[in-house]
Amino acid sequence: MKHRIKVDALSRVEGEGSLRLEIDDDQVRRVRFGLYEPARFFEGVLQGRDFREAPDITARICGICPVAHQITSARALEQACGVEADPAIADLRRLIYCGQWIESHALHIFMLHAPDFLGYADALSMAGQHRALVEAGLTTKKTGNALVALLGGREIHPINQRVGGFYRAPAPSELAVLLPDLEKALQASLAAVDWVAGFAFPDYEGGEVQMALAHPQMYAIDRGRVLKTSAGVEIAVDDFESHVIEDQAAHSTALRAVLKLKPEDSGLTYQVGPLARYSLNHAQLTPLAAKAAERAGLRPPCRNPFKSIVVRAVELVLACEEALRLIKAYQQPQAASFAVPASQGRGAACTEAPRGTLFHSYEINGRGLIKRANIVTPTSQNQRAIENDLGGVAARNLDIPLDELRRLCEQTIRNYDPCISCSTH
Amino acid sequence: MAAKLKLAVWKFSSCDGCQLSLLDCEDQLLAVAEAVEIAYFLEAGTVRRRGPFDISLVEGSVATEHDLQRIQDIRRRSKTLIAIGACATSGGVQALRYYGSLQKYLEDVYPQPRFIKVLEHSTPISDHVPVDLELRGCPISKTQLLEVLAALVQNRKPDLMSGCVCHQCKLNGNVCVMVTRGLPCLGPVTQAGCGAICPSYDRGCYGCFGPQKSANTQALAAWLAHQQHRSPEELVRAFRGINCRSPEFAEESERHEAPDQG
Numbered sequence: 003m004k005h006r007i008k009v010d011a012l013s014r015v016e017g018e019g020s021l022r023l024e025i026d027d028d029q030v031r032r033v034r035f036g037l038y039e040p041a042r043f044f045e046g047v048l049q050g051r052d053f054r055e056a057p058d059i060t061a062r063i064c065g066i067c068p069v070a071h072q073i074t075s076a077r078a079l080e081q082a083c084g085v086e087a088d089p090a091i092a093d094l095r096r097l098i099y100c101g102q103w104i105e106s107h108a109l110h111i112f113m114l115h116a117p118d119f120l121g122y123a124d125a126l127s128m129a130g131q132h133r134a135l136v137e138a139g140l141t142t143k144k145t146g147n148a149l150v151a152l153l154g155g156r157e158i159h160p161i162n163q164r165v166g167g168f169y170r171a172p173a174p175s176e177l178a179v180l181l182p183d184l185e186k187a188l189q190a191s192l193a194a195v196d197w198v199a200g201f202a203f204p205d206y207e208g209g210e211v212q213m214a215l216a217h218p219q220m221y222a223i224d225r226g227r228v229l230k231t232s233a234g235v236e237i238a239v240d241d242f243e244s245h246v247i248e249d250q251a252a253h254s255t256a257l258r259a260v261l262k263l264k265p266e267d268s269g270l271t272y273q274v275g276p277l278a279r280y281s282l283n284h285a286q287l288t289p290l291a292a293k294a295a296e297r298a299g300l301r302p303p304c305r306n307p308f309k310s311i312v313v314r315a316v317e318l319v320l321a322c323e324e325a326l327r328l329i330k331a332y333q334q335p336q337a338a339s340f341a342v343p344a345s346q347g348r349g350a351a352c353t354e355a356p357r358g359t360l361f362h363s364y365e366i367n368g369r370g371l372i373k374r375a376n377i378v379t380p381t382s383q384n385q386r387a388i389e390n391d392l393g394g395v396a397a398r399n400l401d402i403p404l405d406e407l408r409r410l411c412e413q414t415i416r417n418y419d420p421c422i423s424c425s426t427h
Numbered sequence: 428m429a430a431k432l433k434l435a436v437w438k439f440s441s442c443d444g445c446q447l448s449l450l451d452c453e454d455q456l457l458a459v460a461e462a463v464e465i466a467y468f469l470e471a472g473t474v475r476r477r478g479p480f481d482i483s484l485v486e487g488s489v490a491t492e493h494d495l496q497r498i499q500d501i502r503r504r505s506k507t508l509i510a511i512g513a514c515a516t517s518g519g520v521q522a523l524r525y526y527g528s529l530q531k532y533l534e535d536v537y538p539q540p541r542f543i544k545v546l547e548h549s550t551p552i553s554d555h556v557p558v559d560l561e562l563r564g565c566p567i568s569k570t571q572l573l574e575v576l577a578a579l580v581q582n583r584k585p586d587l588m589s590g591c592v593c594h595q596c597k598l599n600g601n602v603c604v605m606v607t608r609g610l611p612c613l614g615p616v617t618q619a620g621c622g623a624i625c626p627s628y629d630r631g632c633y634g635c636f637g638p639q640k641s642a643n644t645q646a647l648a649a650w651l652a653h654q655q656h657r658s659p660e661e662l663v664r665a666f667r668g669i670n671c672r673s674p675e676f677a678e679e680s681e682r683h684e685a686p687d688q689g
Contacts, residue, residue, distance in 0.1 A: 014472040016443050040440040040490035040545050046532030047523035052664060058633060062520045062669065065444020065566060109450065117472060124472030126460050136457070144453035155624040157451055158444040158566040159635070162628045169630040250539045257537070338629075423443045 003027070007396075007408045012415060014114040014124070016066050017422025021411055022253075023392065028400055033393045035385060035415060036253040039426040048375040053079045053344060053366045054165050060362070060377070061159045063427040066109070069102035069150060070355035071362070071377075072163040073224055078362040079165045082349030083342045087225075090335035091167040096224040097177075097328040098153040098163070099353070103223065103321040104146025104187060105157070106356035107314045110419045111194060112139025115311050118413040119201040135197070138190045142318070145187040149180055149325060167339035177329045184329070188322035192294055195315040199298035204410065206395050207305040210271050210387045211261060212278035215239075215352045215359055221279070221286040221320060223354050230282045231272075232303060235263045239352045242361050246378060256425035259383040271386040274358030275418060276313040280304050288327075291320035307391055307417040314419075344370030355380055357419050381425035384418050391417070432481040432580060435467035437501055439487025439494055440521060440549060444566040445512035446470055446486045452569050459573070462580050478504030482579055484572075488514040488521060488549040495546075495555065502556040509575065510552040513565035517637055517673040520565070522549040525672055550672075560585070565635040565669045568620050588619045591639040592632050596623035604631055611651055611665055616642035616675070633668055638675035648679055659683040 007023035018039045024032040044063055048056065056075040061068035073095050080087060087095065112135065113125040122128040129136040147157040153172065154160025162169050211233050217226040229237040237245045247269055248257035260269030280287075280295070281303035287295060295316045304313060350363035358380030365374040395414045399407055436446050450471065452459065459465070466476040483505035489498060502508055513519050524532060525548050533540035552558050562571055571587055578585035588595070592614035596603070604626045605612040612631030614623065618639040625632045638644070644666065651657040651665070666680035 011469055013469045013474060016447075016470060018438060018469075040494070041536070041543050042440060042490075042521040042549075043524055043527075043529075043532040043536055044521075045536050046527055047520070049527070049535075055664065055668075058668075059520060062442050062444075062565065065442040065447045068442075068444070113450065113471065123474075126457075126465060126471065126473060129457060129460075133457075140453040140456060143451075147451060147453070155628045156566075156621075158447060161625050161630065161633075164630075170628045248538075250537060250542050252542050255543060421443075423441065 005404055007404065007411060009408065009412060012412060014117070014416060015420050015422060017426070019415070019420065019422050021392070021415065023396055023411060025396065025400065030393050030396045033389045033396070034253050035388045035392065037256045037385070037422050037425055039255060039422050041255050041426055044427040045375045045377060048372050051372050053082070053364065053370045053372055056364070056372065057163050057165060063377070064421055064424040065158050066106055066421055067102060067355045067357070067424065068159050069098055069154065069163070070353055070360050072160065073099060074351050074353045074360050074362040076163065076165045077225070077351035077353070078349045078364050079366070080342055080349065081351060082347040082364055082366050083345050084347065085340065085342050087167065088340050090333070091340060092225060093328055094153065094168060094171065094335070097325060098150055098160070099224045100321040100325040100328070101146045101149030101153065103356050104318060104325070105143050105150060107318045107321070108139050108143035108146060111198065111311055111314050111318070112136060112143070114419070115416050116198070118409070118416060119311070138193070142187045142190045145180070145183045148183065152176065152180065164339060166342040169338060171335050171338040173334055174332050177332055181326065181329060184322055184326050188290070188319065188326065191315060191318040191322050192290065194318060195294040195298050195312065198311045198315050201311070203306060203308040204395065206308065206391070206398060208273065208307055208387065208391050208394065210273040210390060212273050212281050212303065213261065213359060214274065214279040214282045215354050216283060221283050221288070226352065229352065229359065231263065232281060233263055240350055242350060242352065242378070243363065243376065246361070246383065248378065248382065254385065256385065256422070257382050258385045259378060260386065271390055272383065273387040274380050274383050275310065276317055277304050277307060277310050278358065279354060280313045280316065287316065288320045288323040290323055291316050294319050307414065310417045344368070357381060357421055358384065377427055379421070379424040379427065381418070381420045381422060384420065388415055388418055388420065431462070431464040433466040433476060434463045435478070435480040435483045435505065436470070437483060437485045438469070439485065439498070439515065440490035441487030441512065441514045441519065443470070446484070448566055448569045448572055452573060455573055459576060463576065479506065480504055481506045482576070483508045484511050485509065485515050485552050486511050488518045488551060489555055490521065490545050490549045492544065492546065498552060498555050507559045507579065508556065509560045509562060510558045511562045511567050511572070513563070513635060513637060513669050515552045516561045516563055517670040518549045518551050520669050520671070522672040523667070524549065526667065563618050563636045564620055568622070571620055589640070590619050591615055591642070592617045592619050592621065592623050592636070595619045596626045599623050599627055601626045604629065609655055611655060611657060613647070613665065616644050616647050634666070634676065635669045637670040637673045642675050644675055644679035645682070648683065659685065
């Protein structure tokens with residue numbers, strides 16, 4: 003018997019994607035996670051631009067994680083010019099990045115992914131029976147957005163981030179206003195962990211290599227010079243481009259990456275994102291996040307992609323704890339930015355966007371004009387892992403009705419919270 | 428009670444940010460869903476109807492052959508079509524390829540350029556179908572979005588701020604960053620609506636809401652050149668940003684371009 007599963011326009015994902023699955027003689031023959039948004043050529047249009055314009059331009063890669071693109075581009079360009087962020091500015095960046103995580107994770111957990119586990123078409127119909135939960139999700143999301151808007155000027159495409167830091171640093175009293183709402187968001191996040199931990203998780207484990215940015219002192223979000231992998235090999239951010247190789251497939255307008263741990267590797271399928279971060283950096287979870295993870299029954303390494311929603315909730319706790327800590331410790335820096343004189347060079351940076359490792363690299367000339375840019379987004383890196391999971395999950399569930407299998411496959415894709423707009427930059 | 432207006436949200440080439448603005452109306456989202464019927468909103472997971480729709484919010488620019496057909500189809504199924512954001516109203520930041528070479532970009536970015544099918548240029552919705560209303564901004568203002576939806580529900584005209592960013596900036600009580608600090612600022616020629624956030628954060632406006640009606644870009648460019656000694660290359664880049672293909676900004680950026688050495 004031949005069966006086909008076909009979804010032309012996936013819902014509850016950022017951007018436009020499709021799904022094709024062919025089943026023949028009780029075997030999964032073909033799996034396609036198609037990304038068909040038009041290419042936008044950011045790396046092309048950045049050529050010839052002044053390096054100080056990059057954060058404003060690259061923000062437009064993604065409406066969901068503009069903070070990630072701004073900070074990653076700024077850090078890469080600072081490195082190209084041979085300067086490093088001073089600690090006060092670095093902490094302020096971590097703070098706004100926490101806001102981005104809170105906003106993005108709350109959106110995904112409550113609005114995009116939970117309906118899969120509870121059997122609703124969307125969050126609006128879920129709100130009929132679970133209004134308090136949807137409202138708690140929206141309130142938490144709003145707190146993340148309020149933090150981004152206060153530090154960044156607005157939630158989407160913030161205007162206050164630059165190469166060298168910020169245009170204006172807030173007074174401690176401005177940030178302190180956020181504390182009560184962040185305390186509430188922290189409580190809501192702890193409740194969210196317990197809530198999602200009770201979901202039913204399909205029995206499946208992926209075999210991909212996991213990779214995440216690492217930092218010796220903290221759960222890596224905004225900084226770090228080394229990537230850890232579950233294979234035990236560490237990769238310097240500066241060597242990213244010789245380990246992560248992008249190619250193409252006819253069914254995707256996004257580049258697709260493979261990982262080469264050693265030069266002779268043919269290229270491995272790998273995974274970035276919350277699951278990889280938890281597996282590799284769990285020892286650095288903040289105190290309440292670590293307890294919540296334990297209570298939720300998470301054990302490292304976590305390889306069941308359906309549990310990514312639990313890890314996202316744990317990271318929501320972490321982002322709230324970190325935001326509270328950073329605001330309480332905040333002292334207004336002497337200057338909102340540090341000087342970054344244009345100088346010929348190359349620079350690269352990785353950060354952990356909500357969906358996983360984000361890489362930017364630039365080459366600039368002595369006048370500060372960009373000669374070359376390369377941007378590798380989390381969803382570009384996860385495409386193969388998603389197709390792997392689709393094949394694996396479908397193969398274990400060939401006995402369920404086709405309609406149910408289709409829903410399960412869509413849920414499998416949402417495990418990665420794919421950002422297709424990012425990936426087709 | 429009259430039937431609820433049916434709302435659809437569509438995406439073309441974009442970053443997703445303008446439709447996210449609707450989900451970012453955290454305090455009003457559930458109320459909006461009660462006031463109108465959200466009939467088609469793929470990102471939110473809502474696919475209840477195929478049309479016709481009373482209101483279509485269209486995000487993004489037209490960038491593929493398929494887009495050309497899709498926008499005609501959406502226009503046919505929509506009573507009121509509203510283009511939202513810089514991509515939908517001017518072609519967006521991806522329209523910068525007008526000033527480069529698509530072929531070169533294809534080869535620079537993709538190992539197999541033949542897999543990528545896009546139109547030579549990224550163009551606004553109004554180049555292809557009649558548009559009933561344009562909401563400017565990169566991203567749009569969610570206050571303006573809610574005002575437009577409320578006006579449609581209440582069958583009245585939306586109250587959208589006209590004038591330039593300078594007006595808003597004065598209302599905010601800001602000191603002019605251009606006059607007092609010598610920063611380049613597109614506020615005098617950029618449509619209001621953002622809340623003048625850039626000058627409020629100690630930087631100049633970079634025009635993400637596009638040109639104001641009757642914008643005198645030439646006077647501003649002359650001022651930037653003479654008072655701030657901005658080079659022609661800097662003037663080109665200043666006007667060639669997020670709304671590079673809006674006619675007033677396009678013309679101004681081209682005015683300062685060095686003639687082809689051919």
